[in-house]
Amino acid sequence: MSKQLPVINLMGPTASGKTALACELYERGGFELISVDSALVYRDMDIGTAKPSKEEQEKYPHHLIDIITPLEVYSAAEFVEDASRLIDDIHAKGKTPILVGGTMLYFKALLEGLSSNLPSADYKIREEIESEALKNGWEAVYDELCRVDPFAGQKFKVSDKQRIIRALEVFRITGQPITKLQAEQPKNVPYRYQFENYALIPDRVELHQRIDKRLQKMWEIGFLSEVQSLIEKYDLNENIPSMRAVGYRQALEFLNKCDNNHVNLREMEDKALFATRQLAKRQYTWLRSLKEIHKIRTYLTIKNAQEDLLNYYV
Template sequence: MKPTAIFLMGPTASGKTDLAIRLRSQLPVEVISVDSALIYKGMDIGTAKPSKQELIRAPHRLIDILDPAESYSAMNFRDDALREMAQISAQGKIPLLVGGTMLYYKALIEGLSPLPSADERVRAEIERNAAQQGWAALHQELAKIDPISARRINPNDSQRINRALEVFYISGKTLTQLTAEKGEGLPYDVLQFAIAPQDRRLLHDRIEQRFHRMIELGFQQEVEKLYARDDLHINLPSIRCVGYRQMWEYLQGDYGHDEMVFRGICATRQLAKRQITWLRGWQTPLHWLDSLQPKAAEESVLRSLDEHQKG
């Protein structure tokens, strides 16, 4: 018998944290964050990180584990999450994984392709070639090597172009070839839930209201502290997080405050759309919960778990 785990997925601003806190008061669960932004220290307001009061009621593992200058991959997450899940299961409790980074969930469920680790020497060489030829030229090179990846990657996405070329230079195999090879699956029996408002317009309203609230809470001052650091720049995964990138560009004078707010809200809505698209195409059984019916959502999870344990 595999141990039980619960996945609580959903788009940003859908009410995942509130539901997780309620579930922890009802069940023997421990929460693991599945969020590629909450891992960073000093990035609290713009990531909508749970408050100190919320974390007292429901401590989250894998929050505040990295400096914004550091990188973190799906492989790193899988290793960390499996370690935390094993500890929780050994205590006779149930891991409750909560967040909206769908790639992390996918890495847990399906395992990871045997991609080579990053090589700073190779990356630096690619960066030098890009400085001389431009990223558009490197994207054309990628199209000859790996046309499938090139079609998926925007010609301006330097980070992903770099990684796709790096994989080929190191392994001799394309990113497409290697990602087709799956790794070891998840050694857990997982109940999977997705929470979101049934009306997309309500989610858009929540996102807009939350972004304005972030501004009131001091989001600009938070990013100003990051902006003042010499080791941070806009191409880092941390600074490319939704909201942070737009605030960073505002601080460097690319556009005004109102435009920053507009772009930040739009980018967050686009993120939510991508997350919902991921979930609608989810391959394993998924039970949908309505954000606007929090009590019913809670009861649905409790009922499903009870039926699962009896069955």
């Protein structure tokens, strides 16, 4: 059996400093960077995603940034396919890939593989489920899930809206519970890699301060104008996956509904801040879940991570 080649996974919640750390490693030579971010794949979505600038990307090239338009869909399965190809290409050059980002579903899919043959997303069905929730409440939608897939009902909470939508979507397409299909289907685990997993998990108070500063900077450098330009360039609506990204959803809703005086601007900014904090909370939850299965070395501060990783890999 051939020796497993190393793959560095650098995870963390939004604004935790993981990209800066990955770039420091890149500077030492022998590495290439692969983005693990479901928002950075979109072209023209730069400010709201905190995407590295053109100058930064020239200095620290990232794979899987700016690969599709905001009108397209990019799945976890596509990420695993693209990332695996890139990992092999980087290894063939004698280098080590660093996968850096905060989309934990992508990391989970790469580490554990994906159940095959599950149906692709059907956005008409998803809209139907969301309309039912709007009319009857999420409790009623959750009750339906418990009837058709009791095991999913045990796993999910009423607040797990996206997971409930996906489970009901699969049932309505296939007539079978998603938990049954997942249990029956084999997973394609990329055993040929030696994953070395690290995570930056700052104190939440500190992280919230970093998020606040990042969002404030985004508003100052023209995030709202960026979203307005996206509306003018593309036929966007709130149901397109790209516009579900935190910040973009709130800005799009504001621009579509606000008056000319921007009376509700502060309310929109507060909603975006809350959504970003909620994203970070979900990322913490994902990391705890991954740690139950995989060996992940965690760091409370960027400085500690820098000292450890730079000493180990350089």
